[in-house]
Amino acid sequence: MTVVLGALLALGPLTIDMYLPALPKIADDLSVTSSVAQLTLTGTLAGLAIGQLVVGPLSDSLGRRRPLMAGIVLHMVASLLCLAAPNIELLSIARGLQGMGAAAGMVVAVAVVGDLYAESAAAAVLSRLMLVLGVVPVLAPSLGAVVLLKLSWHWVFGVLVVLAGLLLVMAALALPETLPPAHRRPLRVRGIVSTYGELLRDVKFMTLVLVGALGMSGLFAYIAGAAFVLQGHYGLNQQAFALLFSAGAIALIGATQFNVVLLKWFSPQRIVFWALMLSLLGGVVFIAITQTHTGGLYGFLTPVWVILGAMGFVIPNAPAIALARHQDAAGTAAALLGAAQFSLGAVVAPLVGVLGNDESALALVMTVSVAIALVLLLSARSSTSVDVEDGDSVLAETA
Template identity: 75%
Template sequence: MLISLMASAQVAPSRLRIIVVLGALIALGPLTIDMYLPALPSIADELGVGSSVVQLTLTGTLAGLALGQLVVGPLSDSLGRRRPLMAGIVLHMVASVICLFAPNIGVLGIARGLQGMGAAAAAVVAVAVVGDLYTDSAAAKVMSRLMLVLGVAPVLAPSLGAVVLLQASWHWIFGALVVMAGGLLLTAALALPETLPAEHRRPLRVRSIATTYRRLLRDLRFMTLVLVGALSMAGLFAYIAGAAFVLQGHYGLDQQMFAVVFGAGAIALIGATQFNVVLLNRFSPQRIVTGALMVAVVAALVFTVLTVARVGGVYGFLIPAWTVLAAMGFVLPNAPALALSRHHEAAGTAAALLGAAQFGLGAVVAPLVGVLGNDERALAVVMLASAAVALVLLMAVRPSHSAEVELDLAAEAA
């Protein structure tokens, strides 16, 4: 029975309030990932490692985010949303302190992995709460609003990191993260209600958890939507992993200008997520995702041709890359919303699979950009492959025409 039946004021907070609180939660991951991006070249120089090695600290963070969500998801379905969330934020703070004093790349990489695991709690709980309270187009609209906050974080994070670097060494970026996570812990404790009543919780048993995961993995359409979301996020992580080295190393941008340019790409992503709310009044999430992936494939193909031909300069890099990011802004809220709508009874575990797939694939993509050359061609190829495979998968399991008509009518009714 859908949790939307819980209409009482004690359980269902206002949509604006929940968006603000969940937006703060979901921003922790991007802040953790992006704040230190301007410092990557400095970290590599100070610790005496190559660019591909220092990128492994980003891989560690993404791997931690993926693994952490697989653990936190079932816990949140059994213990409620709040307790796993609080524990995860505390872990994030402890890991940030270790990063602050990391003496070498090994310690930094391990601590970054623990940071990712802590941030995973915030990510999975935020998405699970959306699954608790909303469904279908309503869920997609809330996810779009969360993408606004999620998009602001990458805009601000490199700039915040650059400000810290003007005053102190890269270590103190992690000091700033300790303070931010502490504020988030206080906000969640005071403002986030428990959205999963005791009677709707699942038993915390290994067999029960395994059965839930097995049922989700056997749902072909659910898993396809999970992979579409993950591949779209992979294109975003490819840009995150390679942009600092391409824009600063190849095109000569300084740390502050890189932060501005990186933020402009995030604005393209943000604008798309907010226009997505308008499109949802007319089209189903399925149709929006399909159209956006088509645009992404074309833009990424142009991007690849320009970089292989070495024409267009920095504009030949930025314009197609930003177009792909904008297209992803339509995919990222809709694919998870469609997936979650299939499994309200296990929203935490479903959200865990969504997040784990996104960050797990991101953990693979981040070093792949470095292995392929850490240049604009490597970035373009990875973004093209991600978008093309996502489109093929989506088209392979797309609903029938009559089902799409029903989805469109539902969107108009919402």
Template identity: 75%
Template structure:
């Protein structure tokens, strides 16, 4: 008989406890927190030409502010993860959101590209706190299949945000200058701060916290790196994100430059790819009722690798056309929708005792490796072959790594349905500190 994933043999918690929020409320709050990162990255993209013109720099220099944001997200997660394991989840989360708001205000009034780049890096670090704490909370409360199910729901929010963010930024630019894009981010972050303060409980009790010492933090990271299967799962999650970043970075050049799509048609086609990704993240919940997360990942990566090989072949032969390109890309994106929730969930389940640090390493790897891999599409020519090669390489390497590591299957809670994820957990969640 399956047991509830958030009940274990850990020491008794503080006598001051509260019931966990409902399943729907928890998913909404955590989903909103993880969405702050994509909103911060993508919402200002339509403003880049205007920023370059007003600040008197080239478009490539203006794009470096995006690199700064990704660097802030990666670095911020490495810092906030251990802090959340020592101080609890709520305080680093609140501090991070406040930092994001202050950095957004600095972006609004930045007089030159150097200060804007610095502010964007700080923005990324603030958004990192929201993302890493949200994933750590999942690790606090769930494991195995139940964690993968919650992660699938969060991927819905994480998938919708990058699609809607540029459109929201474009709407702002229709009525105001690019400065106001950052004003909207201040408002959104403020709403998240209020929601988290009122709704999100402290999920890491004092008895489970780690001392805040540099040596201890370093020892935790060393122990994570010594777990080969954990590292493999981190790499698989990062390569899945890399394939997605590669598509985002190269799609416009292939579809608009190569196939001649106008901006409106490109937006529709790009959105369809996002729908394929989002749909499979939700179908993953259904699959988890019958199969382990590990088995789902292997089959998804196998399908993606096969589609990728065909993709590369068609690109080399210059056959298949637009329809062939779209079908194969959508198959790969759909397969990634089954990898991106499951790999982090299984990885976190291996280290519930250091969920914050583990989530930090996961997030840093996803954004760090993703940011490093995506530019390869441009280096290789920004054409269909370059995009096909990078996406295929990411899926094949991930599949080989997963097969070689032979991560054991966790079927302990496979019988749990979506409705069983969050129950009344009085005594499982500590009162906010």
């Protein structure tokens, strides 16, 4: 079950990461600027956000399996459109459809965790899933680079068609239905709107949603700018870029697995707080390094890896705490969590290009995202009744 759920979660990041080494080549071949080429990433993130908002309520009404299968088929069709895309406009649209299809796997995987597990157990399971999910950023850019050695960037999407097809077979054979008919919600527009309204009015839930989304925004900023900084500024080839990009993913993976150990001693709330503190410290150092132009390549990579590692504690814990508040609508709650992450990512990713696609732009965007997340977490207790530590806030405890 862990492998199957991890594979479903992986479809979205695989769709995002596999073509990253090709971004500079896409910009050249389609005669567009790097910022315009990055809009294909924005299209994918927007598709992931919109798709999750649609699939979540459907999975609460129809069960988990049917919306999942339809989403994977949509992803395969969109990948074929990307393969044949003659211009940046069609490629961007097809990438958006790809994201919508991949959203089904991500929503259903998280919803199944919500169906089966409570808060701390869900955080532990999501951490284990991050181990499976974390393999994707390690392998995807390298796989894309291998394709680019022999073929044009179009064929990266041909490989995605095959991988999605294999995932479809795996899900059909190995994923049971975890939402019994008695627990399903009627498929009515008024009911769906009511459920989303209930979630949006839950201040604690929405605070956790925004904290998780802002944490992910830093990751998306790195995804958007890494190829241009590492290949453009530091002169790395596609294969060297893939290796260093994978090293950042390893930092993220390692943190998610250490998170399982920490959960035996600390609550998910406390772990999120200290992870954001660590990432903010790394961000301040990152800005200082980029402004003084010290450290070279390793001066750039070290704070990035610190921030990515800290996000390995935030990404599984914040959603687990949020899901525990609405297990009766796990699909819709998972959709809102994912939609917030990817819609905010769709806004943040182009900012790196707008600000110059360099180290300073990347440092600023990553640090500001983390800082806002921390401010939200700390301000929640004073403005609402949101606690960050079993009834006593970490802020009061540290004070």
